[in-house]
Amino acid sequence: MKKKPTLSDIMNNQHQALYAALSARDRKFDGRFFVGVSSTGIYCRPVCSARTPKSENCTFYPSAAAAELAGFRPCLKCRPELAPGLALIDLGNRYAQVAVQLIEQGYLSEHSCEQLAIRLGISDRHLRRIFAEQFGASPIDYAQSHRLLQAKRLLADTDLPLSEVAFAAGFGSLRRFNELFKARYRLIPSVLRSTAGRHEQAASSGLVFHLGYRPPYDWPRMFGFLQARAVIGVESVIGQQYWRSIAVNQGGIEYQGWICVQPEESRNRVRVEISSSLSRVTTEVLRRIRQLFDLDAAPDRIVDALGDLAADAPGLRLPGCVNSFEQAARAVLGQLVSVKMAATFASRMTERWGVALEQPYGNVTHLFPDAACVAQLQPEELRLSGIQLKRAAALIAVARAVIEGRLQLDNVLDIEQGILELTTLPGIGSWTANYIAMRAWSWPDVFLSGDYLIKQRFPGMAPRQIERYAERWRPWRSYATLHLWHNERWAPSPDTKVTTIE
Numbered sequence: 001m002k003k004k005p006t007l008s009d010i011m012n013n014q015h016q017a018l019y020a021a022l023s024a025r026d027r028k029f030d031g032r033f034f035v036g037v038s039s040t041g042i043y044c045r046p047v048c049s050a051r052t053p054k055s056e057n058c059t060f061y062p063s064a065a066a067a068e069l070a071g072f073r074p075c076l077k078c079r080p081e082l083a084p085g086l087a088l089i090d091l092g093n094r095y096a097q098v099a100v101q102l103i104e105q106g107y108l109s110e111h112s113c114e115q116l117a118i119r120l121g122i123s124d125r126h127l128r129r130i131f132a133e134q135f136g137a138s139p140i141d142y143a144q145s146h147r148l149l150q151a152k153r154l155l156a157d158t159d160l161p162l163s164e165v166a167f168a169a170g171f172g173s174l175r176r177f178n179e180l181f182k183a184r185y186r187l188i189p190s191v192l193r194s195t196a197g198r199h200e201q202a203a204s205s206g207l208v209f210h211l212g213y214r215p216p217y218d219w220p221r222m223f224g225f226l227q228a229r230a231v232i233g234v235e236s237v238i239g240q241q242y243w244r245s246i247a248v249n250q251g252g253i254e255y256q257g258w259i260c261v262q263p264e265e266s267r268n269r270v271r272v273e274i275s276s277s278l279s280r281v282t283t284e285v286l287r288r289i290r291q292l293f294d295l296d297a298a299p300d301r302i303v304d305a306l307g308d309l310a311a312d313a314p315g316l317r318l319p320g321c322v323n324s325f326e327q328a329a330r331a332v333l334g335q336l337v338s339v340k341m342a343a344t345f346a347s348r349m350t351e352r353w354g355v356a357l358e359q360p361y362g363n364v365t366h367l368f369p370d371a372a373c374v375a376q377l378q379p380e381e382l383r384l385s386g387i388q389l390k391r392a393a394a395l396i397a398v399a400r401a402v403i404e405g406r407l408q409l410d411n412v413l414d415i416e417q418g419i420l421e422l423t424t425l426p427g428i429g430s431w432t433a434n435y436i437a438m439r440a441w442s443w444p445d446v447f448l449s450g451d452y453l454i455k456q457r458f459p460g461m462a463p464r465q466i467e468r469y470a471e472r473w474r475p476w477r478s479y480a481t482l483h484l485w486h487n488e489r490w491a492p493s494p495d496t497k498v499t500t501i502e
């Protein structure tokens, strides 16, 4: 019987094309494949600055996990753990997307692969097949590679003791960490630490990391977007530095602290500083930063699909969030008011009900009130902050639905269904639900057809016609929405008159 080709086989059938991308150090392929080099036993990112290996020594892999399974060790120079992840839509299969999200959140540290499959509503076999097809590795292998790479990052970039590194990377015990590290990397952790060289010291008492992205990246627009919406006490934008508070709940413990994110454009990466209070949840904090800054996006694909709409800002990113409830609350507060007003409401709520950080930093002093807190409020109390009664009731309804387990705001599997469920809550209309999908779930294909500014861009067209026009931008309609907001000069192409008249 003929063996079905694996994803690695398929990739190596494109050997020439991938080798050309490798030789050119083409940044748009960073994180999309890894190359194992037989002469050294090392695997690299396509952007590695080391001399390009001979073609006959290269084997290509769809994930770091697949390269490790084939016996390759990660390169200490290009550091595979710094590569951007795959854009959501890249992982064509939504099950794979949510499974990866859950694995990166540490789900498999406390659950079995079977439980992960149940969580997704599919069979264990189906889940394994999806992973083999997408990553060339099983969910367990994927999780182990992820943990090891996080540990490698912590060894290279921090002075944390080994036991802390093991814990923060998601290993149950130091022994397990040492064993797997030695088996996969054929190195002991302390040796890696000593060869990693001196790492960057934080100006404060925090930890410093780096996260890669695929250029171009439109930093002025990202910072402009965040600055216009900054919530006093929670966020602070100073030049090209973004500061904010963050809380991560892991294993029943809430870790609170702050982060600071700053682009290093010449190296296509961001510098991230996080407070030492978050050291045990570094992996999750970095994952959320990737989501907030849309670091896994593949701009070349988006620009290809959006054409002239994206031409003037090819590096535009979709701002995400670090806390889905906070983002949902801010979407509700933004209903029918200006961006500035929405930020004012959120700032007042923070001042009144926000939790003070034990170790504040500069202007970052509080956490936005969480769902448990908002669920206990009465609409009249929120009205004292200037928030309209109906909107206050909607906000409380969202918080209560989350607390009572009726509403899922994290790891939403079926986006359409999730949007529908949101709109069953009082005061949550289509705009709010779609905006939550766009920002809190980082869904790339939401089109805000009912948005005031979007309607202005299509003079004389009915919402249905606008929606039909936007079909051409699938599966990147969230990015189309952002471009339309920014791009005042854009006008629909004239041919649409013909196709939209019925």
Ligand SMILES: [Zn+2]
Pocket: 043, 044, 045, 048, 049, 050, 075, 076, 077, 078, 079
């Ligand atoms: Zn390398």
